[in-house]
């Protein structure tokens with residue numbers, strides 16, 4: 001791979017300024033309330049930026065079209081441990097629950113953030129009555145989250161980067177509005193500590209060299225993954241599915257992609273019950289929700305000897321920039337290789 005810039009990594013911190021209501025669309029019978037996410041998933045942040053690109057009339061919005069090649073890869077806004085600021089990574093417990101482990105003190109937490117049930121009413125101003133009442137889980141304490149976007153530089157990279165920077169400046173000044181009732185003032189997050197880092201071919205090759213020394217790799221999902229094969233959502237990522245994703249990362253980020261072959265075999269895995277996940281485009285087209293492989297799942301693969309250098313370059317790209325499976329530009333399938 002050439003030493004040219006591959007991508008720009010935009011990082012920062014999102015801080016809640018008031019309640020943030022990110023509905024999952026499911027009803028919790030015990031709490032008698034709609035469930036809410038414990039932190040903003042990549043698709044929520046992508047949606048909010050899409051709205052801003054559209055409002056500003058920026059052509060980057062075309063990269064949001066269903067069949068367009070993505071340019072911006074929005075990652076889940078993983079929370080920081082309130083005690084020491086360590087980032088919380090999802091893990092699967094022995095009882096098969098998704099918990100969160102602080103990468104600083106190694107403590108395992110059951111919940112990624114503090115949520116409580118918010119009760120809201122809807123007023124009928126004509127009749128002068130309370131027409132409806134709803135209960136919804138929301139993030140109600142000040143929480144800090146990791147903000148991360150990967151900007152691909154392959155096609156019209158500079159123009160897209162300029163558009164993103166313009167909108168990021170706006171967000172730094174005005175905050176980001178996320179989730180339900182954000183039109184009414186809820187769901188305000190402040191963007192702080194924004195920084196830009198160039199990811200070069202040399203950075204990718206350095207990581208590729210480290211990965212080459214391993215004959216088995218353990219892949220941890222930092223976000224849910226949606227992996228399809230012949231139109232069906234999979235619940236286990238087999239070696240061939242993993243290899244497909246590795247090649248896909250290289251295709252998406254490399255100008256000079258050439259096909260390669262490598263022997264990748266799934267030897268063990270640890271996961272939990274898959275669950276349905278709705279997306280706006282599916283809702284609009286009347287499609288069924290996708291089935292997601294839970295975050296925190298791990299898959300261990302054996303790499304057969306003789307895998308070409310291109311394989312490891314692609315593997316490093318998958319980890320740093322891309323992700324496993326589908327909808328990676330919405331934060332799905334983010335991984336680390338352990």
Ligand SMILES: [Zn+2]
Pocket residue numbers: 081083084085086102103104105106107
């Ligand atoms: Zn900690």
